[in-house]
Amino acid sequence: MTQLDQWLNQATAKLSSDSAAQVRAEISEHYESARNAALVKGASADEADRSAIAALGNAKAANCQYRRVLLTSAEARILRQGQRETTAICARPWLKALLLVLPAAALWSSASLFLRGSHDLARTLLVGGLTLLVAFGVPFLPIYTASRARIFRWTKYVMLAATFALVFGKDAMMWTWLLSCTIWPIFWIEWTRYTIRRKIPVTNWPRHLYL
Numbered sequence: 356m357t358q359l360d361q362w363l364n365q366a367t368a369k370l371s372s373d374s375a376a377q378v379r380a381e382i383s384e385h386y387e388s389a390r391n392a393a394l395v396k397g398a399s400a401d402e403a404d405r406s407a408i409a410a411l412g413n414a415k416a417a418n419c420q421y422r423r424v425l426l427t428s429a430e431a432r433i434l435r436q437g438q439r440e441t442t443a444i445c446a447r448p449w450l451k452a453l454l455l456v457l458p459a460a461a462l463w464s465s466a467s468l469f470l471r472g473s474h475d476l477a478r479t480l481l482v483g484g485l486t487l488l489v490a491f492g493v494p495f496l497p498i499y500t501a502s503r504a505r506i507f508r509w510t511k512y513v514m515l516a517a518t519f520a521l522v523f524g525k526d527a528m529m530w531t532w533l534l535s536c537t538i539w540p541i542f543w544i545e546w547t548r549y550t551i552r553r554k555i556p557v558t559n560w561p562r563h564l565y566l
Contacts, residue, residue, distance in 0.1 A: 358408045359386055365414035370421060371431035378421055382411060426554055433547045437563035458487035482521045489514050501557050504565040508545075515541070 363382060367375035389410040393403035411417070426434070461484030469477035489511055498507050552564060 362414045366417045368418050369427050371426040371428050374425035430551050458484050482518050485518050498565045
């Protein structure tokens with residue numbers, strides 16, 4: 356393995372395959388340019404290699420910079436997963452209809468039970484209906500601009516907070532550990548999507564990235 360290969364392996368660690376390929380192409384070009392410049396000045400082949408590698412800087416520092424602006428392997432995995440989910444729903448009209456029926460049925464049942472005096476069961480169905488509405492109603496919303504996406508995401512966060520409040524009520528503080536365990540996966544996915552949005556131009560966002 357050459358010094359350049361070692362440098363590139365460190366610099367592209369945890370980057371997605373496309374990001375790593377982009378970095379390798381750009382760095383190889385810079386390396387060859389610096390190496391040829393050193394050879395023109397009379398340096399030996401080994402000296403030119405070392406000079407070109409030194410000109411690239413610290414590989415680990417470069418990796419940190421690349422991970423701030425290019426997709427990582429974890430981010431690419433989240434992006435592919437979201438794309439598969441969107442494709443699976445859009446390709447099945449019956450599934451899209453079912454996604455609307457379930458939250459509507461839960462909310463209608465909640466209202467009906469509340470009027471009959473079954474408040475506890477009504478609250479449970481209300482929580483379930485709101486959760487299903489947030490999770491399943493997304494494909495039907497006309498969200499295809501950055502501003503609409505921001506409004507939807509804040510609405511989603513408020514609804515999730517309201518759902519937790521309905522579930523735990525006054526005992527929410529007693530169940531902080533459970534809330535943390537429940538919210539953490541959601542927070543991680545949302546934060547990953549946030550970093551992806553910063554790295555990809557809005558015009559190139561797939562449908563599910565607006566959500």
